[in-house]
Amino acid sequence: AQTVTQSQPEMSVQEAETVTLSCTYDTSESDYYLFWYKQPPSRQMILVIRQEAYKQQNATENRFSVNFQKAAKSFSLKISDSQLGDAAMYFCAFQGAQKLVFGQGTRLTINP
């Protein structure tokens, strides 16, 4: 079974600074997809970024980028120029042949 581990329960960063959230996963599959979801206090799950495992190039979406290390099974999220609106729970997720599996989440606080 696939597992997703987020080792940082909480992180904080100064506004306008850069922060990196860690995620590791375990799988025996070779074809899969990785996602970062954001969950603000409204509890809505919002897709931030996704990465196809067969692509070597790291995905980027504006201020959000990932560092995908397939051999190490690592998928970290970097948020540049942090904004107050980035404050939320962030969940890493793995999708292989079947269901989407989530990590435990990292609570990100932005300090003004």
Added chain:
Amino acid sequence: NAGVMQNPRHLVRRRGQEARLRCSPMKGHSHVYWYRQLPEEGLKFMVYLQKENIIDESGMPKERFSAEFPKEGPSILRIQQVVRGDSAAYFCASSSRWSGRSGANVLTFGAGSRLTVL
């Protein structure tokens, strides 16, 4: 497109009562997933359904929980004889096709239904 609609947003039940949570997928989506989120935890998969079929219920508790996605109408997650441990946020997600090797299938999530059992 109204997105994935879940109702009620908040539901309060006393122990022993039944809870019914409804999910209307995005227009054009025929695949529905239910996830449960306990306080301060990640989302845990419960069940995956297509119209009139349960495809994967490996995350569903063996008793008291059931799900359906009829040909017409929303998907229903039903919890019978609720207990305090059932208190959680229940999220529904939908997709246009099966999440499999044919390609990433991004799930669109609803806003969740928060169940409180007194």
